[in-house]
Amino acid sequence: MAPPPPTVLHTEAAPALDLLTVPQVMARLQLGRTAVYxxxxTRQLASITLGRAxxxxxxxxxxxxxxxxEEEAAA
Structure with missing residues (x-):
């Protein structure tokens, strides 16, 4: 008699939410620190604060x- 198949737990985990640092956003947008801040x-770019970060x-x-x-296309 064959052993029972191993139990596989399928958990529906929420997708990981990647958080970028300001320098990472600076690099992606090719902007300076002041422009990103x-x-x-001005709340054009949403962010969160974790401690002082x-x-x-x-x-x-x-x-x-x-x-x-979309704004550029409408102009």
Whole structure:
């Protein structure tokens, strides 16, 4: 008689939310530190604060880029 198959647990984990640092966003957008912080300050780019660290969720960066593309297309 064959042993029972191993038990595999399937957990529905939420997709990992990548958080970017300001320097990572600077590199992706080819902008300086002040420009990125201005986007955060004016709420054009969403961010969160963890302690003293500022982090930008990757979906927020994607939303910012899509919004800017739509604005450029409408102009």
């Amino acid at each position: 201005d986007l955060i300050r 500022r982090r930008i969720p990757t979906p927020a960066l994607a939303d910012f880029i899509h919004t800017r593309l």
